[in-house]
Amino acid sequence: MAAMAAGDEHAASEVLRGLARHLNCLNEDNKSTRKRALELIKRETVDKGLSSSVLQEVFSALLKSLLKCLSDPMERCRETAITVITEFIRCVPKPEESLPYLMPCLAQRLGEKEILEPAEELRLSAVEMLTLSVEVCGKHLAPYLNEMMNILQRTIGDPFPDVKRESCKCAVKFAECVPEHFHMQAESLVKPLMQTISHQHSRVRVSVIEATGAVIQHGTGKNMDDVLSHLAQRLFDDSPQVRKAVTVVVGDWLLHMRDRYSYFHKLIPLLLSSITDEIPEIRFLAADLWKQAGAQWEKENEDDIKDKMDFLLTPPPFYPAGVERPGLGCRELVVRNLGRLVPAITHDLTDWLVPTRVRTSQLLSVLLLHTEDHSTQHLQPLLATLYQACTDTEKEVVSNCLAAAKLLGTFVPPVVFLKLLLDHVTTPSSSSHPWTPLMVLAAVLGGCPKPLLKPHLEQIANTLAQPDVCQEYQQVMYLEQLLACVDVLLHQCDSDCGSVSLQVLQVLITVQSLSTEPHLIEKALESAQLLCKVQGLDSRMELYRQHMGQLLDWLAASVNTWSSYSPQRLQLNIIVIQSGPVIGEFVSQLMPLLRCSLQSDKDPEMRMSIFTMLAKLLLDATNTLDSQGHFREESEKFLCNVLLPNLVWRAGRTAAAVRTSALSCLLALLHGGAITPGQLLCLEEKLIPLVLSALDEDSQMGRLLACRSLSTTVRLIGTSLHPEALNKIYPELLKRLDDSSEEVRSVALQALGLWLTSLTKDYNPEFCTPHLQFLFQQLLLHLDDPDSSVQEQVLEVLKKGSLVHPTLLRREVEAVRDQQRSPLYCDQLLQHISSLPTETTAE
Template structure:
């Protein structure tokens, strides 16, 4: 120190000597005034750096004593003066032996903590300044610095927390060779603060954690990783960006990073799917740097792989940039440790964790490529569990991962496991999960690679335990998706398994209770036609109808109301349209077998209802080739009539109603010739007539209509004895509770009268006509005028059959009617000329 500077310093110190004495006064105003005067005579004067250094050394201890002054203003002034001296003196490190212990006592102990948060902030800012100006000279005071930071990081004031984190970062960089000795002491305070409500505080804590771990011993990595992983779900993009930067820095620069690759890689790769583009780009850039650095560090180890691994595998996902060799190798070498962790987190109770983990799975598989084969079983188990939940994003991400498995894993390998799970889904929480995953994996595999395995896949899907065991809509959707995916991937090659695929789609339609799913399955049937170059679905059924009917017939002896085969039969016969008429020789024995009276009644009822619909459009279905007439007589005798025999019970009555609908459809659809009907009349009429007494209104209605159809077809050919058995039963229906049945009975009676030819012996059968006329005349006085009008029309028809008898009967009852109007109208018709 120059003599002049020494003299100047002495002069300054003599000038402030009295003020220094005043710092011990009890009066707080006096102490505050003394500090202000000391400042005026030292810092506010333009002193040389040498003088300032000497003055600071003399004033330091009095100023440090003021840090404990009861008056806040004195403490504030003292901190401000010390800070200014530190910034201006040439050798601030000379103050450390006095300054650091004092700061540690004042700001690092709970018992004497500074109450004013602004002063605590100023103190931490002074610490940051100390790190900047003293650097390595702070090494001997490591304990004091750590003690202050432990306390200040937990400070209630957010700004103090942030400045403390900044101080920790700078201190760690300044004394790295010493910092590691006590770095772990800061981990707990940092982790207690990492979830602070202020995002800027969380960012600062994450950055400080990065420095503490980077320059520490590495023993506390496990203590911080779980907290940082949670911050990847932070609402603040800046927090997520900070985590990404810190993890990337560890992967690049941490001394023991190789030991933690399996823990750090998932964190960095998770950010590659962040919703913020800036974070995604940062993560991708850091990951590329990590991969490139690893390549350089392990160049000798991977030299033999360089050429092979630089060539993308065939059928690589389009539009996806292939990761670098180092990145891929890092994932491959750590995949055994990563898969269990992913498997655990993908079922985490927090939805964001499950979503982020499912995204990570796809990234890992994209890096692992064909190396995922050796981990296929645990990977599939992970995907099964994830796809069994209701969170759509998780399911979508895991299916994308499954598609990558299909791209990189040989079909022979993944099919061995997948098809086993499809046939025995009990190992999964949901039975449709293996089908869902199978469809996704097939979507990632190329058609040429799948071609040799098509028969194996189709044979599995068509197994009854697979396609008929479950009737949930979601299961059937997944089953249909597998077929659709095969068609998209293999197209015309699917011709070899066309029958099995059609059987699966028929089953889906038959079991589905959802109209949209049925429509989707039908669209897939049309796609099956398209890939084979067929013009229509009808052509497809023509190609396979023989095998389809054999397929159904093989189990017909075991059908019941719960059997899916009866529903499959309905889909086949309805969708095949005119084709079914070409295979009657196989269809009719099948129907005769399952419609015997001793078979399940509910099953018979549903099949009879279906058959009635076919008969109504017989020309475009059963009789499309004009061959059904050869089968109809036997079907009527062997199937329909036996099922019309009365049996007790509501179900049996419902079956008879369905059979009557078939009889009516058979007659209306002209699927039976008049000659055949005439030969069967003696067997058919009694069954239909007995149905007129059924409790079911629909059965009585069908019976009346059937009699009308019989009379219309062969009425004029019937013997009078057969005719005379019909009208009495119809007359009973005129008192029916249903107006519709009464109307159909009158229609049938009108046809009955039209059926009387010249061969009908009027004299011999006059009692029958008399009874008919008498009963009709009773209803001519019906309260319902519409019934009276219809009865009048029927009686007018009767006037042409036996006018004398009818006139006599009308005159006999005219005066007994409530109103003679209708009788008079009828009598007038006798004198009117007949209408043509």
């Protein structure tokens, strides 16, 4: 051995003797000389394949000179010097002997406030040399903790991305080499790492995350809070490799960090967030790490959970199908930290960044799947969080939170969640978003198993049917959620919904009455059809027949307080229109409702809307109100007690509008056949004066309806009227021949034609000659109307008049023939009179 050592010393002396001149040249001013000298030193040493012991001797002798070259003005010289030193460190058996000289030099070059090495590539080579030193020197670097930390603080923030990455790699290796010393200054690297963690290069971000993992793992743990928010942001990174790095680091902390129990509540959300990552590899990695963490915790706390073991291993009833139940350790980890996790979830669900809210909403479902029925004790804050999240503009956040709400329905007993939820539905805390409790209720009910939900069906349906719930708000969103709750009940409980059929129908009627959106009305009708189906009913008519009495009682309870703003008048409209012929079976119950709501002192707008509704029904009376012939029995009272009082003249435009709507209802009653001529005749003394009065209405529509109503009345009972009653009608109709509306004039002429044809033998033409003479004279004036269509219509009316008193008419025509602009129509009329049978003319 001594001989070998002597031989190595001799060989080393020979090499050094040969390098003496080159070493001297390193001090020359000529940069080319220095460069050539360094290259020759490299060729004669590391390139020559000398034995390790010889290299060690040579390296010790050359080190100071080579380190001096690290500050050479010439970049090529510095590069060669770094290369030579790196190769020596790699090859010598005791590289740690160089540390007393190497570390101060590198600390000066790289660890000062201003990095002295200007060349990026050379800084990279220098840091790579430092990494190599860590690898080969290991624990020998412990005395140089300050120098290492100074260098890494600067180089982690280096402008050159590759230097950042190499520095992170170096930090990881250094932490692993001297953990018992590293922790004393680990926190000094946190700030530069966090400043670099969002670097634009994904590979740099990955390196920073890996370094952060080592720094926290081998540090004191005090800086955990400083890094967690940054790591959480990286879970939204566009690069899957970055997200994977976070997953690995967090999983490693959960498994190996000394003080991990103190940080479970902060680490669990990060790892569980990766379980919902879009990349399968990351999801599987996170799930595997989580299983390991749960199994490890289970093993470490075996004594603590021994008593619960059997109970906790049995899956709860109605567990979601197709979902793998997390292990016992995983569930216990979440359960024991849920109290600290819920506030964090609540906070992050209101974050201004959409990706944060989306990922948090996904995490909520994962947590609830772990906590199972333990979420019951946190139900109040969880519901408040869900209400808030349901107002999010991002649809994915809302759908994720509703999925979480469904899990609450699966695991929390209905008696518990209904107590809170139904209170919130009845009195929503948010006036701007009152629909959120309904939205959450629908989701929770959707997750609740049918056998558990059935006993509470009536309580739920009664709440939904409360006026404060189903009639209070008209927002589309609110009504949609109301329908969603109904739909969930129908789908979840199907045939059991027969017990709450009335309440469900009331809700569906209310939604239709309040909504102006076609899609909502259609959805409500579909739900009504489903309600029929679950009860085995053939149609909606059957459904209404089943509940019509109760529905009318429901409306009657509040009829005295109805106004134009009352939803009940709209509900009445839906009920009577949609029930079709069924309403005819309940006329005796409907009529008091109509009489009360249509009293002349009631809200005018409400009366107008009800009259409009009745007009539609009365036009098709045989298929609606009079389907059973019962309305005909009531029609006389209806006309006398309801319609006629609303035809009495009152001042004001609103009163006029009410009269117009009442006239439309009267016309529909007369046309639809729901009143007999005999019943009409009994009321003619009350009816006809009011209709005649309406012929002077300011509104064209009012005059038109009055004309038509009078025309129909004359058609129905004209032949039965007393001559005196008849003689009161025609003068008012004649006035309408000068109406500003061509349509009113036309209808008035039709009415006069009907009046003339209704004159029977009881109407003595000779006795009534003054009336007929006045009528003929007025009609002859209009026979000269500028409008030829009016002339032709008047001619037809006068032809009917010729059958009543032809002699009088001939005389009147002859008297005015020469005064008219054209005798054409007079001649036609005279010709028509001449063509009449002799006995008629003689009369």
